[in-house]
Amino acid sequence: MTFSKIMDHSFKKMIQLRDYQETVYQDTIKAINNGSRGILIQLPCRSGKSYVMAKFVETCKGNSLILAHRNELLNQHNELIEGLGLLNKCRLASVFTEVNHLGEHKNPLVILIDECHLSEANSYKKIAEYYGCIIIGFSATPTRLNGDRLSLYDTLICGVSVKYLINQGAIADFDYYAPDIALDLSEIDMLGGDYNGKQLNDLMFNSAIYGDVIESYKRLGDSRQAIAYCAGVKHSKKVCKEFINAGISAVHIDGSMNKTERKKIMDLYRSGYYTVLCNANIISEGITLPNASVGLLLRPTQSLALYIQQAMRVLTPDGNGKKAVIIDCVGNYQRHGLPDEDREWTLEGIKRKHKTNNEDGSFTIRNCPECFRIFKTASKCPYCGHEFAVKGRELQCMEEVRLRKINEQEKIAMAEHKKKQRMEVGMAKTKEDLIRIAKERNYNPKWIFVTAKRKGIKL
Template sequence: MYKLFDYQQKLVDEARQKLAHNDKGVMLISPAGSGKSIVIAEIARLTTERGNRVLFMVHRKELIEQMTESFKQQDVDMSLCTLMTVRKIANRLGKLPKPSLIICDESHHSRAKSYQKVYDYYSDVPRLGFTASPWRMNHKGFTDIYDDYVEGPTVQWLIKHNHLAPFHYYSPILKDFKTEKLKASSTGDFTEDSIEQALGKTIFGDVYQKWQQYAGGQKTIIYCHSIEYSQKVADYFTKQGIRAVHVDSKTPSAERDQIMQDFKDGKILVLCNVDLISEGFNVPDCSCSLLLRPTKSLVIFIQQSMRCMRYVPGKKATILDMVGNAIRLGTIPNDDIDWDDYFHGSYKKKQDPKTIPATCPHCFGIFNRKDAEVRCAQIHQDKDELKVDRLLINQPQWVLDKLKETGELGKIIICPLCHQVAELTQIKPREDRKEQQDAEYIDIGSEQNHSKWLAQLSTSHTRSITRIYDIFAARKELEIPNSSGKQVNNPLFSTFSVLMHKSSKHTISEKKLHQLADHLEKDYAYVHGQYAWASNHWHFEDHDQLDLTTQLSKDFY
């Protein structure tokens, strides 16, 4: 039997307590690598010990095989357990024995139709859902599936207490990562075609060179966006004398199992894949994750970047992000994410600039930019004329003045009402391919560089109280003003101001204050006293102060 760590036993106890007081069920949120399978197995053991039946489901058969082994090692009564993929269960409803408890792993997938079919059929059976990231691309919450949630320790706590490996995170943040060609599909993430265009004619030597520079010799998993791309990366590494192999979901089962075993045994040093090695794959001595797949999914990012962070004494993991995912998502693995908004579905997506109404300066009509015609515009050196789609036409003087002031190339938006130029935006000259290849990589996980990276962020995707504090602290350290133009003098006061502006009741929960106290390693009484002082300072009927708080909040929401 496994001996649970204290934090794992606490998860078990809290889950059972909350399950006793909720009709639908409880979600358990704990970071990747924190040992959720052990917690699941222990709950299954306690359930079957009382003669009750357990139904365990997950979306991949490989995870079923791993969990079956965990159940057996934990002395679970397997005669009272059904372990199947969710699709098989959905096709066998009415034929399987009715469970007393449903356990779902990777339950961030549980909004899918197959999961809903199972839950609807067993509507009177309580459920437990396990996930490292309760996040959906459409930002819908989970309160219609689970009544409440239990949250495990943070990634930072697990690193500090030797349950996850510390890491270096290298990303090209000192040069703009070119993402203008990336386009989202109907599901929300980037399309394969747009990723191909964004990557262009990738020089695989650059990938290999960066790997050698930052992670040479480390057992590595490389995440790619397509089978063809993954095969080319593996082939290049092989030609350099590195034991590299590609594997994907279409690889024959026996061959795939052998490749995985060879990687675990150290016969393969670099394993290239496409969305295969993420959830549940456990190779403790793997110490490098190399990200070559751009994504908008926080779930995919967390699962892939943290795959190298399983704890081994003395290990220092390396995450090499060559596609700017950390920049795009605004987070790295040890950031403290506040999952409450995501669970409740109250997280608001950033508004697409194309949907923000615009006003035409000629007819004063209001329209959406997405409904207008967009063209490229260029000034001719010797003429007061504007070239638009190869046509020479006269344009308002303000357009000509703006182009001369900001540069020769711009993007114009034609008002759909009066057909005049309504808006103009400068287009910066694109850097050449050589400059992009030579973009400097720095370790944004280190204390100094992490502060610089935090200070550059204009939005907080995670929106946790500790996250907001860290950004204000970094801006104070680097003397970077907020959107209001004022320097940050008191990061704690600024943090409280932003959060009180966000809340309709202008209050901050006790849970968040405890999180901040732990983060600052200060007594709760100190943090609460500072909060009380900030609360008394703000009088929200004072419009001047409300405006200032609104300006502060623009940095985050």
């Protein structure tokens, strides 16, 4: 299958892509021409990936199928595709519906999958196998929780970085804080690559950190509208209650509420009626809240995808140069680095975790004990000027690296010294040479006789 068979560029193009989107689009076409059957496109949240998707729909010679796992996402794609007048050549379906209705529709030429880091699930595989067509997946975080490869794809195409989008104004800039809040996760089991959700919900529900969380919000969040990401519904309700008790307007939302109820809450939040929106990951991709500018991370997670999705949600620009604040109360930055860290994605999956130490053993990012800001290794906090005294685990790491380096240097020096000595003996031609060497090196006189015999020097 080549580009010319499935893509049609002969008609007048409607969709004008931004430069980096066009590059990704063209690279995908090249990959298809080279025989690729599954292309994974990595683009950060808010990079306009739905336009890239629409471009494929526009230029496809036949029908496309857009798959997503959440209705909010599907509605968003539907709105764009309909607005562009492309609904006649594209079908949109939830993966759960599609897998139960295979064979009831015309076969698509291309399947476009949103949030395709989830496409290792059986339903996606079944759909892919049934249609056997070209698959183009999109994800901001093309990695599985267990680090294994995403098997539907043979080609990975990476778009722009989060930093680039911040510089372009497509994503709001942010300050990242990690208040010093004691939390012991050592008793929590792992389940499918992340912390056991129920145990986590219980632990966070019972933890004594509510006062600290509200204090941190008051000090760092500056009464601005916030989204609190909690460990579970029970935890989220409690967080909401604590905010209300502290005199801050808050509301809880979860998936068990009906559509009307959820819409009412969201509308009131958008209008500014509520200040803090508490949830357990229901406010995710597909929901745009430009007014929300404080992200409260209250759910520890091992999932890079979940972390990035939650941290990025408050980075929707408001058109007025908004600077967001992320308050990480659970140390997620220690597990994953900062949300705008440059990451190397591979189809093999990420086996290597976030790099915690620099070459010299110092931490890659430090947490200022004065202002709680997170910054790249420096001796002084770039925000408040606090002079950083290296101690504890970091100091130990740096010392270990220093000693290892000294050992390595000593080994090299020793090897060179020995080589020199061997060369000197090799160049010795007379009895006098050997005597001098033996004296200098404090050798046993027997060495002179043995060496002379070996080298054929007359004594």
